Amino acid sequence: MDATDRKLLDALRANARATYAQLAQLVGLSAPAVHERVAKLESGGVITGYHAAVAPESLGYAMNALVGVFITDSGDTDEIATSLAALPVVEDCWFVAGEETFVVKVRVPDVAGLEAAIRELNGIKGIGRTRTTVVLSTKFEDRVPAADPDA
Amino acid sequence: MDATDRKLLDALRANARATYAQLAQLVGLSAPAVHERVAKLESGGVITGYHAAVAPESLGYAMNALVGVFITDSGDTDEIATSLAALPVVEDCWFVAGEETFVVKVRVPDVAGLEAAIRELNGIKGIGRTRTTVVLSTKFEDRVPAADPDA
DNA sequence: GGTGAAAACAAAACCGA
DNA sequence: TCGGTTTTGTTTTCACC
Numbered sequence: 001m002d003a004t005d006r007k008l009l010d011a012l013r014a015n016a017r018a019t020y021a022q023l024a025q026l027v028g029l030s031a032p033a034v035h036e037r038v039a040k041l042e043s044g045g046v047i048t049g050y051h052a053a054v055a056p057e058s059l060g061y062a063m064n065a066l067v068g069v070f071i072t073d074s075g076d077t078d079e080i081a082t083s084l085a086a087l088p089v090v091e092d093c094w095f096v097a098g099e100e101t102f103v104v105k106v107r108v109p110d111v112a113g114l115e116a117a118i119r120e121l122n123g124i125k126g127i128g129r130t131r132t133t134v135v136l137s138t139k140f141e142d143r144v145p146a147a148d149p150d151a
Numbered sequence: 152m153d154a155t156d157r158k159l160l161d162a163l164r165a166n167a168r169a170t171y172a173q174l175a176q177l178v179g180l181s182a183p184a185v186h187e188r189v190a191k192l193e194s195g196g197v198i199t200g201y202h203a204a205v206a207p208e209s210l211g212y213a214m215n216a217l218v219g220v221f222i223t224d225s226g227d228t229d230e231i232a233t234s235l236a237a238l239p240v241v242e243d244c245w246f247v248a249g250e251e252t253f254v255v256k257v258r259v260p261d262v263a264g265l266e267a268a269i270r271e272l273n274g275i276k277g278i279g280r281t282r283t284t285v286v287l288s289t290k291f292e293d294r295v296p297a298a299d300p301d302a
Numbered sequence: 303g304g305t306g307a308a309a310a311c312a313a314a315a316c317c318g319a
Numbered sequence: 320t321c322g323g324t325t326t327t328g329t330t331t332t333c334a335c336c
Contacts (some may be wrong), residue, residue: 012203016167033209033322046209058197081290092292098284110222139232145239
């Protein structure tokens, strides 16, 4: 992983549909050379995928919330994580060291959807109570630090 | 936005570098027709971008944490949001209705980086105190509900 | 929304430092 | 080992139906 690789990573993070010719011009190499580097970044597990970002409101999901999950004394964290993964409303799931055991981010259409989501969460075996923090607005999201220090 | 558009969205979310020919085969249309649909989804603000997902550990960021930000009586939320945006360690920033005013997710290399991040946050004008919840492991992340109900 | 042709691009084999 | 060049097949993009 040299400076060229980091430049390629930043370029692909900004636009995953950039052509190899465009990337080649950016880093001053030929297109096949860039292709080879990107292939190595993919197979080496540095690049884990390419994803289109979709405006959630366009799909009718206008609301989200952070929910702290407190487990019961007998709750099994692996089992609970599996149950959380089975709920489509749960967008992110972090196992944390804090007051709660998990923090999840749920994405719902409206308050009725939020109520349903919280009821679903509270119904999961091993979950004691939840603490919900409603997101009023997302200032920014998914802003990974630049790979290239001169960016 | 019909069922075909939703299928295209899901396909591009799974693989943003899919070719129009591949997408065309998936939805049973011609490549130019798919191209036109995708262009409309882009210009209509449904697709907001295409991003390569990079394993944070590959860039030396092995740790992250959720930090609740409590503001002082005189704190201005817009001003604070701007200050938070200026910190590269802050990956996500939500303005919330709860005990805290903001919740941010920070991405750091190690505990020393976390300490530096918390010090930085506490140094911002208008921020009173912070409450940090260390993420032990990310069970999953950025899992937007499928656009296509039959997926 | 489909078709077809021109231009651009991607992937592979091969050559050179 | 890494990058450049060439070649071949695919894809994109445009005009037109």
